[in-house]
Structures are given as structure tokens and as C-alpha cells.
Amino acid sequence: MTSNYLSRHTFFTMASAFALAVSIVILPAATVRAQSQPGMSIRKPVETVAMKFAKAGETWSAIIADRKSLDSAIKNGNLSEAHELAFAIRDGVVTLPYKSSALAPSKRKSLEVQVRTVATVAENIDKYADAGNAPKTKTEYARLVKALGVIEALYPANALPSSGSKPMSAADKALFLTPGGLYTLADIEANGNASAYQKYASVVPDHDAKVKAGDQVCPISETKPNPQLTWVIGGKTYQFCCPPCIAEFVKKAKTDPKSVLAPEAYIKK
Known part of the structure; x- marks a missing residue:
């Protein structure tokens, strides 16, 4: 009788241990299935080109706005406003390389070249605008617009907000x-x-x-x-x-x- 009792006890002990082990394995899987039910998880969205460059796009939108304001200030002869706007554009452009990791390495190098160009031009706009030299301010502004155009062309189509200055393709x-x-x-x-x-x-x-x-x-x-x-x-x-x-x-x-x-x-x- 004692032998039968021990056998049964051993069997139930082993069965309990097996059930516990199975529950440990199954529970996470069941949890994953439960979390996969509709409405219970956030599915990764489809990534568009604009999403890849979302941070650069936000900065570019601000650059466009400042560029339009600078254009208006220079055309209207409000040169006292030019230096602040030129530096705002420069400060936005300088952050683009850090927000454009999805660009090809060669294009990132080209971007860095244009960042330096914009910085130089912004300094010149500040110098000539403060001196009241409208012709040279306009010349430097034209250089700025050209540099921004080069930057925009480095990105894939539709990656950045449109400047609205180009005709429809x-x-x-x-x-x-x-x-x-x-x-x-x-x-x-x-x-x-x-x-x-x-x-x-x-x-x-x-x-x-x-x-x-x-x-x-x-x-x-x-x-x-x-x-x-x-x-x-x-x-x-x-x-x-x-x-x-x-x-x-x-x-x-x-x-x-x-x-x-x-x-x-x-x-x-």
C-alpha cells in the first residue's frame, strides 16, 4: 500500500510539474495572441518618403516661410529686417544634416557644403543690409535662393514641403x-x-x-x-x-x- 501511495504521489508530482512547465511556455504565446487582437496594438504605419524626412520637412517649412519674409523685406526696402531673417534661415539649414540620415552619403556631403554656403551668405546679407547697401543685399539674397534650391534638389521627390515657387511638373x-x-x-x-x-x-x-x-x-x-x-x-x-x-x-x-x-x-x- 505504501508503495502504491508513493507511486501515485510521484506521478501526480511529475504531472503537476509538467503542467506548470507547459503553462509557462503557453502563457506568453497566449498573451501575444491576445495583444494581437484588432484594436489592441499599434501596427507600424506605411512609411512614405515624407515620413522618412519628417523632421527635415518641418525645418524646411520654417525655412520657406523665412525665405518668403526675407524676399518681401528686401523688395520693400526694409533692410533692417533682413539680418534676422537671414540668420533664422541659416540656423534652420545648419540642422538639416542631423535630420537627414536617410540621404545617401554623397548627398549628405553635398548638403554640408551648401550649409556652409548658406552660413557665409547669411553673414554677407547681415553686413550689406546693416550698411543699407540694397544692390549687394539683393545679390547675396540671389545666392541664398540658389543654395536653397540646390539643397531641395538633394532630397527625393516630395520629401520636403514645396516652396511653391516652382511651376507644376x-x-x-x-x-x-x-x-x-x-x-x-x-x-x-x-x-x-x-x-x-x-x-x-x-x-x-x-x-x-x-x-x-x-x-x-x-x-x-x-x-x-x-x-x-x-x-x-x-x-x-x-x-x-x-x-x-x-x-x-x-x-x-x-x-x-x-x-x-x-x-x-x-x-x-
Whole structure:
């Protein structure tokens, strides 16, 4: 009897230990499955080129604003305002290399060269503007605009907010001003006969991935949309996180219209 008791006791002890070990292995897996249920996790958003350069884009937006103010000040003869604006541009440009790690090494080197050029030009604008020398101030301002143009060209298309100073490209005209699929002439007119890059040149994208179940999301990046960034497609108004996502969605509506859902369908599951 004692032998049978010990055998049973040993069996139950081993069985309990096995069950505990199994529970330790299974519990984390079950936890992972539970956390993977819809609405319980934040799925990594689709990364657009604008998202890769989001910090540089924010800085570039401020640079554009200061450049426009500097242009106005010089044209109106308000040279006393020039030095502060020139230095604001310089201070923004100098941070770009640290916010542009996604650039190819060769382009980052070129960027650093232009950073030094902008710094020199800003000093010259300060010197000539303070001296009241309008012609030389304008000459240095032209050099500044050229340097900023070189910087902008180093980045991939649509990585930075548009300065609004360049005409619409042939590719953008074909995309935004030519109907096709779900995208109609009425949509083009409703969107102001413009490209998304021109229409929203002053809007700084904010790619917020913290969306909850039931929240509206950008149809492309699945991040939180900006209510300002709307585009009419198929007679319906959609919200986006940035102009590049608008472009991608317009292309989708023209080439694969069956894949486009109603605006209310783009919500976090």
C-alpha cells in the first residue's frame, strides 16, 4: 500500500510539474495572441518618403516661410529686417544634416557644403543690409535662393514641403490634372485645378501613428489624418496625413479604382 501511495504521489508530482512547465511556455504565446487582437496594438504605419524626412520637412517649412519674409523685406526696402531673417534661415539649414540620415552619403556631403554656403551668405546679407547697401543685399539674397534650391534638389521627390515657387511638373500635371478611373474632371475642379504639393505647400505634415480602434486613418499611411489635408476623389472627400499620400491615392484611384473604398471605410480596426 505504501508503495502504491508513493507511486501515485510521484506521478501526480511529475504531472503537476509538467503542467506548470507547459503553462509557462503557453502563457506568453497566449498573451501575444491576445495583444494581437484588432484594436489592441499599434501596427507600424506605411512609411512614405515624407515620413522618412519628417523632421527635415518641418525645418524646411520654417525655412520657406523665412525665405518668403526675407524676399518681401528686401523688395520693400526694409533692410533692417533682413539680418534676422537671414540668420533664422541659416540656423534652420545648419540642422538639416542631423535630420537627414536617410540621404545617401554623397548627398549628405553635398548638403554640408551648401550649409556652409548658406552660413557665409547669411553673414554677407547681415553686413550689406546693416550698411543699407540694397544692390549687394539683393545679390547675396540671389545666392541664398540658389543654395536653397540646390539643397531641395538633394532630397527625393516630395520629401520636403514645396516652396511653391516652382511651376507644376509634367508628372504632377498628368497625375492631378488628368481624369482617369474614379478621378473625374469635377474632382479636379473641386480640388482647385492644382497639385496637392502646391495646394498644401504651407502645411507641415504630422505623421501620428497613435490611433485607436474606430479612429479615422489616412488611406495610405494609416496614420492620423490632418483635417486640413483633404482631396476630392469620385465626388467624395478624403482626409490624408501629407501631400505624397494624396498623390499615391489619386494614382490608385486612376489605375485601380476597385481598390478604393468609401471615406468612412478608412478607420482603425
